[in-house]
Amino acid sequence: MRHAGLFDALPFASRLTAAVIQPGPLPRIFGLSVGLDLAGQVPFHAQVWLSLTGELPTPDEAEAFSWALSLLSALHIGRCPTHAAGLARLAGASDAMLPAIAAVGLGQWGEAEQALFTAVGDWMAGRSGPPAAAIEPAPDAEVEASQERLSAATLRWFGPAGALPARPLLRPEAAAAWLLLGLGIQDAARLQIIALWARLPATLAEALCQRPGAVLQHPGRLPDYVYVEDR
Amino acid sequence: MKIETRVGLIQADDNRFLGRSVCEELYPTVTDLGELWGRALGLTFADPLDREALRLCALATTSPDARVWPLKLSRLLSSAGEPVAGYIGAQLLNSSRLMGPGVGRGCAEALCFVADREEALGLEGALLAWKERSGGRMMGFGVPLRPTDERLRALWGWVEVSPLSARPWWQRGLRVAEVGRRVFGAEPNIALGLAALMLDAGLPADRCGLAIGLFTGPAFLAHAIEAAATDGALRELSSAWIDDRCAPARARGEALRDPSPPAFRRAPPPWGAGLDGAGPGAPTPGGGASAARSP
Numbered sequence: 001m002r003h004a005g006l007f008d009a010l011p012f013a014s015r016l017t018a019a020v021i022q023p024g025p026l027p028r029i030f031g032l033s034v035g036l037d038l039a040g041q042v043p044f045h046a047q048v049w050l051s052l053t054g055e056l057p058t059p060d061e062a063e064a065f066s067w068a069l070s071l072l073s074a075l076h077i078g079r080c081p082t083h084a085a086g087l088a089r090l091a092g093a094s095d096a097m098l099p100a101i102a103a104v105g106l107g108q109w110g111e112a113e114q115a116l117f118t119a120v121g122d123w124m125a126g127r128s129g130p131p132a133a134a135i136e137p138a139p140d141a142e143v144e145a146s147q148e149r150l151s152a153a154t155l156r157w158f159g160p161a162g163a164l165p166a167r168p169l170l171r172p173e174a175a176a177a178w179l180l181l182g183l184g185i186q187d188a189a190r191l192q193i194i195a196l197w198a199r200l201p202a203t204l205a206e207a208l209c210q211r212p213g214a215v216l217q218h219p220g221r222l223p224d225y226v227y228v229e230d231r
Numbered sequence: 232m233k234i235e236t237r238v239g240l241i242q243a244d245d246n247r248f249l250g251r252s253v254c255e256e257l258y259p260t261v262t263d264l265g266e267l268w269g270r271a272l273g274l275t276f277a278d279p280l281d282r283e284a285l286r287l288c289a290l291a292t293t294s295p296d297a298r299v300w301p302l303k304l305s306r307l308l309s310s311a312g313e314p315v316a317g318y319i320g321a322q323l324l325n326s327s328r329l330m331g332p333g334v335g336r337g338c339a340e341a342l343c344f345v346a347d348r349e350e351a352l353g354l355e356g357a358l359l360a361w362k363e364r365s366g367g368r369m370m371g372f373g374v375p376l377r378p379t380d381e382r383l384r385a386l387w388g389w390v391e392v393s394p395l396s397a398r399p400w401w402q403r404g405l406r407v408a409e410v411g412r413r414v415f416g417a418e419p420n421i422a423l424g425l426a427a428l429m430l431d432a433g434l435p436a437d438r439c440g441l442a443i444g445l446f447t448g449p450a451f452l453a454h455a456i457e458a459a460a461t462d463g464a465l466r467e468l469s470s471a472w473i474d475d476r477c478a479p480a481r482a483r484g485e486a487l488r489d490p491s492p493p494a495f496r497r498a499p500p501p502w503g504a505g506l507d508g509a510g511p512g513a514p515t516p517g518g519g520a521s522a523a524r525s526p
Contacts, residue, residue, distance in 0.1 A: 006376045007298040015474040019492060022477035023470045030487060031478035041483065054491025056483065096313070100320065124501035161502045184497030223232040227240035229250040 020051065030054050045069060048197065052190050060157045064179050067153065071176035072198040077206055081105030081199070085207035092212045102203050103196060110192035113173060117191055120177040124162075134174030143169050150175055158182050265289065268445050272438055280395055281432040287395070288425050288446050291386040295450035301331055305451045306458035310465040317455035325444040332447070336440030337370035339426035343436050346403060354410050362415070371407070371423035372415045382421040390428070398431035 022028040026035040030050055038047050042056060045066050049057045057065060075082045085102035093101055119131035136143050147169050155163035162182050164175065173195075180191060211217065239248045246253040249270050261267060265285045266276060274281055297303060301324045309317025325332040341361050348357040362369045374380045390396045404427030408419040425446075429439045458465075478487050490496070 005296055007296055010298075010376065012298075013474075015472050016468065017474045018477050020477065022475060022480075023473055028477065028480060030491065031481040032483060033480070037483045052495060053497060054478070054487055054495045097316070100316075104323070121501050126502070158500065158502075162500055182500045182502075184500060186498040186501075187494075189494070223234040225234055225236045227247070228235050228237055229247070230237065231250060 032056070048194075052185070052193065061183060063153070064157050064183055067150065068176040068179035068183075069194070069198040071172040071179070072195050074172075074202050075106075075109065075199055079109070081109045082203045082206050085203050086210045087218060089207040089212060090210040090214060090218050098207060099200065099204060102200060102207065106196045106199050106203065107192065109199075110195045111188075113195065114188050114191065116174060117177045117181065117188075120174055121181050121186065124178065124181060130165075130168050130170075131174075134170050134177075135168045136171045139169040146172075147175065150179075154178070154182070269432075272434060272442055272445070274432055274434065277433075280393075280398075283393060284395055284428045284432045287386060287389050287393075288428055288442070289449075290389075291382045291421055291424065292443060292446040293450065294382060294447075295453060297454060299450075301325075301327075302450055302454050305454045306462050307465055309455040309458040310462040312459050312463070314452075314455035314459040317458060318452050321451055321455070322444060322448070325440065332440035332443040334370050334422045334440075335425050335429075335443035336437060337365070338422040339430055339434075339436035339439035341365070341370055342400065342403065342407065342423075342426050342430060345407060354406060355414055358407065358411055358414050369411065369415050369417070371426065372411050372417040372419055374418045374420050379418050380420040383419060383424050386421065386424040386428075390424075395428065395431070398427075400427040400430040403427065 020029060022031070026033050028034065029038070029047065032038055032050065034047075038050075042050075043062065043066070046057050046062050049055075049062065049065050056062075077083055077086060081102060082105075084105040085098065088101040089098055116131065116133050119128070120134055122128040123130050123134070147164070148166065151164045151166050164170075164178050170178070176195075177191075180186075180194065185191060185194065237249065239246065245255065248257065248267075251257050257267075262282075266282060269276065269281065269285050274285075276282060295302060297306060301321055304324060305317040305321035307317070308320040324330075327333045328337060344361045344364070345354065345357040348360055351357075352360060358369070390401060395401060404423050408423055412418060422443075425443060426436075426439055429442050430436065434442060478489070478491075481487070
């Protein structure tokens with residue numbers, strides 16, 4: 001027997017709304033055909049930029065965006081999202097669920113990271129000095145060389161006002177923040193999408209190195225959980 | 232690195248959960264699944280009435296219409312045939328402040344806020360202070376689609392004949408409902424009743440959302456199970472079901488004819504728009520095209 005409810009009377013829209021991806025045999029993204037205008041015509045990161053801004057990047061924008069993605073891309077196994085993805089693989093996560101689990105971890109990481117992005121934005125705007133959280137705690141010659149390259153590139157892309165200073169030496173994610181904010185991507189939603197997308201491949205690659213079921217290969221005492229009772 | 236946990240331990244002859252032996256202490260006393268969930272939330276069930284509070288909350292939140300947005304999400308995510316994806320995946324929405332558990336948490340926080348200020352401001356003043364603080368939104372009030380919330384009416388009726396009705400947060404909730412109805416011009420909703428019952432049971436306000444997520448779990452689960460078997464058609468809807476408002480076809484190098492939607496626009500760089508008049512630091516309005524685009 002069919003029953004009627006409150007929702008039956010709601011004036012719902014009758015169709016889904018497509019705003020970015022135009023359905024079709026060859027879909028279009030913001031008006032550009034994936035088969036004719038994008039595939040083989042622009043680097044994939046340029047297509048991602050298109051998806052997030054509505055336009056393909058200029059060469060400078062594409063280069064700066066790509067640079068930011070690389071700086072964001074590597075969260076080592078000691079960082080929670082990669083640790084979690086590896087643990088999930090080891091515990092038998094299916095191929096379908098492993099990226100989803102990693103994405104949950106990366107989303108949480110990205111949300112926490114927003115404070116750093118905000119602080120870098122304040123620094124760029126001259127409202128504060130370089131935030132402590134942005135400064136690389138253990139810089140070495142590679143960090144210095146990397147920032148030297150990036151400083152020169154930002155001078156070329158952004159001009160003197162937007163050039164990354166040579167000092168202090170920054171953590172990679174802080175340098176990426178400088179680039180993305182300078183490119184005009186400043187809302188948390190897109191910054192988190194970009195960070196998650198940049199990190200997902202390497203995070204999952206690390207996870208794939210874990211053998212499902214090899215539970216003793218995981219350091220079960222890191223941390224060493226100690227069960228206590230208060231009574 | 233050591234971290235203390237009070238949650239549990241596996242032993243050779245028994246397991247311990249939240250300070251109790253599963254076999255010796257919980258087995259003879261735990262009478263239903265809800266009590267284990269309640270203990271996980273932090274309830275101690277020192278007062279047997281807390282079990283009844285959880286039971287009534289769970290019943291009052293059993294609103295499993297498939298068109299409730301988070302539940303529809305559960306169905307969509309399960310439509311490929313894996314109910315775990317829908318059951319668990321959709322509940323990630325429980326962190327939302329827009330609907331469901333987030334509203335319950337916000338309402339519990341509102342009740343605590345009001346309680347702290349009632350003596351100084353009066354109940355009406357405290358309610359208005361909360362409304363101002365929360366940007367004009369008073370969680371626990373507002374009933375769409377019908378004149379009053381049938382779930383809250385039911386809960387009020389159930390509690391009225393129960394000793395739960397004498398508890399302090401419940402009494403405060405009734406007064407808030409009465410005064411709030413007049414002050415906000417809106418009917419109270421189920422979140423108000425749930426928040427009062429949970430605060431009376433000893434839950435901190437910031438766990439009330441988690442509790443509501445628990446209460447609504449059966450609806451997610453049932454939809455996920457059913458949809459995994461029946462909703463395969465949702466995996467790909469034809470274009471007949473899609474209102475195409477995408478940008479029209481264009482050539483590479485040709486700018487969008489209309490500005491991109493606001494969510495896609497770019498902000499001026501933090502150091503000031505167009506200081507040097509060039510490069511990506513000077514995006515054009517509406518995220519529009521500048522002259523040189525990638526090939």
